[in-house]
Amino acid sequence: MKKIPLWFFLAVFCAAAGAARAQPVLNVYTYDSFASDWGPGPRIKTAFEAVCECELNFVAVDGSAGILSRVRFEGASSRADVVLGLDTSLMAEAKRGGLLAPHDAPLDALALPVKWNDPVFLPFDYGYFAFIYDREKLPSPPASFHELVAADDSLKIIIQDPRSSTPGLGLMLWVKSLYGGGAAEVWKKLAGKITAVTGGWSQAYGMFLDGEADMVLSYTTSQAYHAAAGDERYRAAAFAEGHGMQIEVAARLKNAPNPELARRFMRFIVSEEFQSAIPEGNWMYPATRLKGGLPASFANVPRPARALGMDPQRIADNKAEWVDEFSRALRR
Numbered sequence: 001m002k003k004i005p006l007w008f009f010l011a012v013f014c015a016a017a018g019a020a021r022a023q024p025v026l027n028v029y030t031y032d033s034f035a036s037d038w039g040p041g042p043r044i045k046t047a048f049e050a051v052c053e054c055e056l057n058f059v060a061v062d063g064s065a066g067i068l069s070r071v072r073f074e075g076a077s078s079r080a081d082v083v084l085g086l087d088t089s090l091m092a093e094a095k096r097g098g099l100l101a102p103h104d105a106p107l108d109a110l111a112l113p114v115k116w117n118d119p120v121f122l123p124f125d126y127g128y129f130a131f132i133y134d135r136e137k138l139p140s141p142p143a144s145f146h147e148l149v150a151a152d153d154s155l156k157i158i159i160q161d162p163r164s165s166t167p168g169l170g171l172m173l174w175v176k177s178l179y180g181g182g183a184a185e186v187w188k189k190l191a192g193k194i195t196a197v198t199g200g201w202s203q204a205y206g207m208f209l210d211g212e213a214d215m216v217l218s219y220t221t222s223q224a225y226h227a228a229a230g231d232e233r234y235r236a237a238a239f240a241e242g243h244g245m246q247i248e249v250a251a252r253l254k255n256a257p258n259p260e261l262a263r264r265f266m267r268f269i270v271s272e273e274f275q276s277a278i279p280e281g282n283w284m285y286p287a288t289r290l291k292g293g294l295p296a297s298f299a300n301v302p303r304p305a306r307a308l309g310m311d312p313q314r315i316a317d318n319k320a321e322w323v324d325e326f327s328r329a330l331r332r
């Protein structure tokens with residue numbers, strides 16, 4: 001009989017030992033900016049891997065709607081354990097697929113402007129939609145949505161498309177919250193001031209910084225981003241009627257390949273380690289109160305007098321009609 005060399009047994013043993021030591025992988029679907037090198041993802045990955053004996057793998061997807069579309073397409077065979085980056089405008093729609101499970105995370109640490117008791121979706125940050133302006137070009141910006149609508153068409157703004165962009169959808173809901181059945185007329189009055197409707201936030205903001213408009217749809221906390229870089233030129237216009245609010249959420253997949261690890265990550269979301277990465281990583285407000293408070297860059301960011309929101313089910317039931325109303329008014 002042919003002898004098998006000793007090195008072969010050693011190689012097989014080492015391979016088996018290595019396989020036994022292989023750490024489980026937690027797959028979290030999120031939007032690309034969250035997982036990017038400049039986003040909060042890398043810091044959160046390091047912090048969670050320090051306590052989980054696992055590998056945290058962020059799978060970058062193009063936007064919130066893209067996350068929902070992907071897990072729907074993959075269905076029960078999805079390799080995602082957690083989705084992170086949906087928001088209140090997509091919650092009811094996401095629940096319809098029956099793919100999500102209770103988050104099983106404590107809610108007592110949350111410090112949102114609204115009460116939260118949803119058993120499936122767990123908030124990880126929030127923010128307010130706003131128009132950012134260059135105060136060197138526009139020293140006296142509109143102080144209300146009414147003033148924005150009534151302004152001369154020489155005022156130029158850039159917005160995002162509600163069919164493809166979370167801020168664009170947020171603006172559409174903001175207008176609907178304020179004007180209800182009169183929203184179509186508001187869009188018609190804004191049409192002459194809208195110099196571009198972009199597919200996403202990055203393109204719109206880049207055009208604004210290149211000087212192609214006086215104002216751009218973004219978040220109040222974009223002001224903090226510029227302040228952190230020592231630039232006080234760009235400010236968020238505070239509107240008297242209030243601002244549309246966005247709450248971003250995470251959810252656990254019902255058929256998660258690593259269900260217990262997914263539960264641990266959901267609980268980790270409300271920890272100081274996760275939440276402290278949000279303000280100057282995702283440029284949003286954390287969902288809990290940080291022990292050291294917010295960074296200095298947030299000191300002068302305007303806080304809306306009123307947070308405007310809408311029931312997620314109402315959004316799901318009417319979104320297609322409202323998007324059509326927006327498209328007809330702007331002929332886009």
